Amino acid sequence: MISTRHWPAPGSDTVVMDLIFPYAATTRDITVRVAPRYLPDQSDPDAPRHVWSYHVRIENGGTEAVQLRSRRWLITDGAGRCESIEGPGVIGQQPVIEPGMAFDYVSGVPLATPSGTMDGAYHMTGASGGFDVDIPAFVLTVPAAGGH
Numbered sequence: 001m002i003s004t005r006h007w008p009a010p011g012s013d014t015v016v017m018d019l020i021f022p023y024a025a026t027t028r029d030i031t032v033r034v035a036p037r038y039l040p041d042q043s044d045p046d047a048p049r050h051v052w053s054y055h056v057r058i059e060n061g062g063t064e065a066v067q068l069r070s071r072r073w074l075i076t077d078g079a080g081r082c083e084s085i086e087g088p089g090v091i092g093q094q095p096v097i098e099p100g101m102a103f104d105y106v107s108g109v110p111l112a113t114p115s116g117t118m119d120g121a122y123h124m125t126g127a128s129g130g131f132d133v134d135i136p137a138f139v140l141t142v143p144a145a146g147g148h
Contacts, residue, residue: 004016010100021057025136029062030097030124034138045114045142052140053108056090058122058133060097066126067096068103073120073135078113 016023021033035055043052060066073085088094095103109118119137123130 021055023136023138025134026061027133028131029060030066030133031059031061032122032133032135033057033059034136036118036138038141038143039108042108043142045097048114049110050112050114050140050142051108051110053106054118054138055104055106057095057102057104058095059102060099062126063099064126064128065098066124068094068122069125069130070123071120071135072123073118075109075111076117078115083119085146099141101148109140111140116140 017033021035023034023036025032032057037053037055039051039053043049058068068089070086070088071090071121075083075085091105091107093105097103117137117139118135120135122131123136125131
């Protein structure tokens with residue numbers, strides 16, 4: 001899923017945004033929101049393989065357009081094993097996010113353990129130069145039976 005839209009959307013409510021995206025961090029007027037979701041249909045605990053999707057929303061609350069140039073993720077599984085992933089853009093794009101706009105995307109991550117964490121940063125550029133934007137640390141957990 002990829003989209004760019006006005007933020008906040010007409011009639012939107014920050015309480016609703018906090019319910020949809022339980023993790024958020026703001027750096028230099030850029031807010032990164034994350035909503036992870038366990039994917040039982042793609043997971044196989046006996047393998048062991050546990051898969052989550054994560055929906056990221058990047059909101060530009062500033063006064064200048066910014067471009068997401070690169071990403072850096074730190075993924076830690078439940079056994080404490082860490083993996084660092086760096087690369088250009090996200091999902092094959094380096095989006096430009098205009099003031100008052102947002103960029104959304106969904107990606108995924110597999111782990112060998114039923115829990116873990118992710119956090120990181122995006123490198124952005126704008127008219128005033130380059131800067132890093134924090135991606136909030138978020139938890140990946142297998143929900144209790146019957147949950148998603």
